[in-house]
Amino acid sequence: MSEDIVFIGCGRITRALVQGLVAAGRPPHTLRGVSRTGAGARVLGAEFGMRVVARAEDAISGAGVVMLAVHPHEAVSALKDIAGAVSTDQLVVSLVASCHTDAVAEALPGPAVVRAVPNVAVAVRTGVTVLSAGPGAGSDELALAEAVFSAVGQVATVPEGMLETVSALSGAGPALTAYFVKALSAAGVAQGLPIATAEVLAAQAIRSTAALLAEEGTTPDDVIDAVASPGGMTEAALFALGERGVPGAVGHALDAAVRLSFGRRITAAAHPVGGS
Numbered sequence: 106m107s108e109d110i111v112f113i114g115c116g117r118i119t120r121a122l123v124q125g126l127v128a129a130g131r132p133p134h135t136l137r138g139v140s141r142t143g144a145g146a147r148v149l150g151a152e153f154g155m156r157v158v159a160r161a162e163d164a165i166s167g168a169g170v171v172m173l174a175v176h177p178h179e180a181v182s183a184l185k186d187i188a189g190a191v192s193t194d195q196l197v198v199s200l201v202a203s204c205h206t207d208a209v210a211e212a213l214p215g216p217a218v219v220r221a222v223p224n225v226a227v228a229v230r231t232g233v234t235v236l237s238a239g240p241g242a243g244s245d246e247l248a249l250a251e252a253v254f255s256a257v258g259q260v261a262t263v264p265e266g267m268l269e270t271v272s273a274l275s276g277a278g279p280a281l282t283a284y285f286v287k288a289l290s291a292a293g294v295a296q297g298l299p300i301a302t303a304e305v306l307a308a309q310a311i312r313s314t315a316a317l318l319a320e321e322g323t324t325p326d327d328v329i330d331a332v333a334s335p336g337g338m339t340e341a342a343l344f345a346l347g348e349r350g351v352p353g354a355v356g357h358a359l360d361a362a363v364r365l366s367f368g369r370r371i372t373a374a375a376h377p378v379g380g381s
């Protein structure tokens with residue numbers, strides 16, 4: 106079996122992975138793409154030199170890793186399309202949101218299945234991907250998946266039961282953070298700042314915080330300690346946030362996202378539902 110990766114589905118997350126993997130030095134001819142209409146695969150072929158293959162069975166033949174990257178509502182038909190083409194010595198990596206590995210293994214009996222939740226920052230090799238071992242996947246299969254994703258960012262492994270929470274936190278996290286930046290900027294405007302000034306200051310606050318947290322070993326508490334002197338204005342602001350129950354509100358927000366993600370799960374036992 107070769108080290109080739111075949112992508113079933115050539116949309117946004119495949120684009121991000123192909124861009125990151127090629128930037129990491131992977132030869133483009135080791136990446137193959139198939140998409141329903143062929144349009145997505147052709148775009149990635151033209152842009153990154155990925156091999157574009159018209160028929161899924163031809164693309165899958167001889168590849169080491171079969172990466173399933175279609176929408177949840179397309180998963181059942183995509184799995185039907187490739188059933189029979191995937192062999193037991195291949196590794197199936199499913200990126201499909203809310204799709205349990207049992208459902209993938211039921212549709213594709215034989216090969217080991219790993220589920221992966223990457224984010225789009227894999228395009229610029231600063232992504233984070235969370236992996237979970239599914240049926241037939243042991244340490245060797247996880248190591249193979251980790252080798253692919255570690256080329257484009259950080260990798261963590263959790264039990265599959267945690268992946269809906271991971272998807273919610275990782276997926277909604279940027280929007281929740283941007284929501285806070287917006288609220289901070291609006292609060293500055295309410296205190297009399299011009300909107301342009303408030304927006305620049307709030308956006309810069311998040312950039313500086315991200316830069317500090319990107320330093321090895323720096324925790325959010327380190328940043329808070331560095332800014333909040335005892336009896337000072339930051340301490341007063343943090344106290345006010347706690348008084349208004351902001352940590353609880355954030356927990357409530359994540360809970361809503363996790364519940365939605367669980368509600369849309371595709372399992373082997375359940376009839377498939379939902380979208381991403």
Ligand SMILES: NC(=O)c1ccc[n+]([C@@H]2O[C@H](COP(=O)([O-])OP(=O)(O)OC[C@H]3O[C@@H](n4cnc5c(N)ncnc54)[C@H](OP(=O)(O)O)[C@@H]3O)[C@@H](O)[C@H]2O)c1
Nearest residue numbers: 114115116117118140141142145174175176183201202381
């Ligand atoms: N986008 C993200 O940041 C992200 C992050 C983590 C996980 N995911 C998950 O990754 C999956 C893909 O997301 P996406 O954003 O990349 O979706 P997308 O941009 O909508 O792309 C979906 C791709 O699947 C193709 N497709 C549909 N049915 C197919 C079939 N039967 N055989 C082959 N290809 C088929 C489509 O082909 P056509 O274009 O020809 O229709 C399209 O290229 C989703 O389950 C999503 O939840 C996405």
